Amino acid sequence: MAAEIMRLDKYLCEALGITRSEVKPLVAKGRVTVDGQICKKADLKVNPAQVILVDGKPTSYQQNVYIMLDKPQGIVSAATDARDTTVVDLVKDAYPRRQLFPAGRLDKDSTGFVLLTDDGNFAHDLLAPRRHVSKTYLVGIDTPLTQRMIDGFVAGVTLADGTELAPAGLQGIPGDPYMTRVELTQGVYHQIKRMFGVFGAGVVSLRRVAMGGLMLDSTLGAGGWREITPEELRLLRPNGKSESTDGQTK
């Protein structure tokens, strides 16, 4: 991701979590240095890679945030909702100036890994079917898993409305014929429920446990969240591959 160029006062607002009118006197009084020089020009263009000090203390600015949330049941996967609590409501007090949204949806009654970010390009890439970033779910069903379901998922299910889905992974969990593991690379509305529905099975529980090569942190607990580290972010590239400096995945 290229470093963002922005005005010094905007940078300071973001880095210090204060308003532009609070930033103004800091700059005017010469309390801000950029790469060692006092700077009194609030509209100077800076990038977050420069060394920007206030009263001699370093500042830092994160261009975007990436959060892993363990969504509880009953919470809506949206940025805002007139009636229900949303996934963004669970974290927004910690990020008052960020426009966070969920990258991909989980149904209200589903639980598990929701990624919240303010990085639109990243979210787009994460969800694009052609990028093949997988999403893995533990799914409880109301009839025992059959080989016909497994073969059907792998071949690509055609939904009741005629939608032809990409091949998906379906595995049993040893010792429990009602518990399955599903891997998808696309996100159609109610997809897993509708896929099992084609085989006459109902979904009784649905939990997303991984996105790409990144597992949901099992220590978070329902409603718990934390930022995703830069190393973990790399696991969210297509097939968990690393990216070389020329931008080509390898």
Ligand code: URA
């Ligand atoms: N498929 C569903 O049916 N529901 C979800 O929440 C996710 C995938």
